[in-house]
Amino acid sequence: MIQSVSPRGNGQSVPPDLEALMGTFVSRFGKSSKGPLKIAAAVVIVLALLWGVLSSWYTVQPEERAVVKRFGAVIGINDPGLHFKIPFGIDTVQFVATERVLKQEFGFRTTGTGEGGRTTYSPQQFEDESLMLTGDLNMIDVEWVVQYRISDPIKFLYQMREPTRTLRDISESVMRRIVGNMLGSEVLTVGRVEIQQKAGEEIQALMDAYDAGIRINTVEMQDVVPPPAVQPAFNEVNEARQERERMINEAQKRVNQEIPNAEGAALRTVAEAQGYATERVNRAEGESARFSAVLAEYQQAPAVTRSRLYLETLNEVLPGIGQVLVVQDGQLGPLPLLELNRPTQPATGGGQ
Incomplete structure (x- = not known):
């Protein structure tokens, strides 16, 4: 048992201190190495304390x-x-990083941001990821991005060994199956939205089955083009389809213009015929009512009615005959030089 003597000399026992212990250790291994050992022990203690503070x-x-x-x-x-x-x-x-939107790229890789804030891409080709076979046996180069978030960090870390690699394998498998069930023309044109929606739903369902703690945000298709070897043929086919669509649209436009015009002309003709029929019926009804009124007056006063009808008829007929000359019996007719039937012309030339 090691005892330390107090400065007062009363001989009371106290717990051994660190220096006494180090002294005993040094005395056993030699007094010549006492200085370096003290320095090494101090360094170790300081490093231990520093590590404890920094790691707390x-x-x-x-x-x-x-x-x-x-x-x-x-x-x-x-x-x-x-x-x-x-x-x-x-x-x-x-x-x-649970609040950060992460992404996995397929068919291309983003290397960073260049001058002007433009995204730069790796020149390396990833055809093993992007080349796919469509339902009509055409090859298509599809590039897409899967954006996701980590919803449960414990499941993400410990539920499976490589959750990110599993996500990539599932995404590639789902995309190949969806593209393989569609025509190449649909994938290149109108089928992008449908593919993105289906892929997002199926990838999320599989990740939920694995309970990986990953939530899929979106699946966005980037470039969808035919392989370079057959790109000219695809371009010709697309141009032909666009020309067909243009002609169909023009024909539909002509139909939309001509049918309303024809319908309007038909309605106008029907309306004119109905108006003419109504006019004829009204005129006939008026003539019938007039004849009935004249007949009633004629039955009451035949002579007066006959004279009135005669005078009314002359009043309607004579204005259309022209000039009428009444010559007494035995008198000569007017000379033809008078040209009585010629219309009178106004005088000109200063009152001559």
């Missing part, structure tokens, strides 16, 4: 969550901010 706290960023493990077992998830833990490797922390 951590900061979680706003877009992250921290999964805390103690002796390898998960004990909780911490939100953004400053947190403390047991140092010396007893508590370990893994940071997971």
Whole structure:
């Protein structure tokens, strides 16, 4: 038992201090190495204290969550901010970006952002990912992006060994199956929206079945083009289809113009015929009513009615005959030089 003597000399026993222990250790191994050992021990102690201080706290960023493990077992998830833990490797922390939208690229790779904020892409070709066979046995080069978020960090870290690799394999398998069930023309033109929607739903269903803690946001198709070897033939086919669509649209436009015009002309003719029929009926009814009124008057006063009808008839007929000359018996007719039937012309030339 090691005892230390107090400066007062009363001989009271106290607990051994660190320096006494180091002195005993040094005395056993030689007084010549006492200085270097003290320095080494001090360095070790300082490093241990520094390690303990630095490993006792951590900061979680706003877009992250921290999964805390103690002796390898998960004990909780911490939100953004400053947190403390047991140092010396007893508590370990893994940071997971749960609030950040992540993406997986297929058929191309983004290398960064160049001058002017433009995205730069890798010149390497990834045809093993992008080349697909359609339902009509045509080859198509499809590039797409899967955007996702980590919904459960514990499941993402420990439910399966490589969740990101699993997501890539599932995405590629689903996209190949969907494209393989469609015609090449649909994939190149009108089928993009349908493909994106179906792919997103099926990828999410498979990831839920694996319980991987991943939530699919969107599946966006980028470039969908035929392979370079057959691109000229595809371009000719597309031009022919566009020409056909243009002619169909022009014909439909002509139909939309001509049919309303024909319908309007038909309605106008029907309306004119109906108006003419109504006019004839009304005129006939008026003539019939007039004749009936004259007949009633004629039955009451035949002579007067006869004279009135005679005079009315002359009043209607004579204006259309022209000039009428009444010559007495035995008199000569007017000379033809008078040209009585010629219309009178106004005088001109200053009153002559």
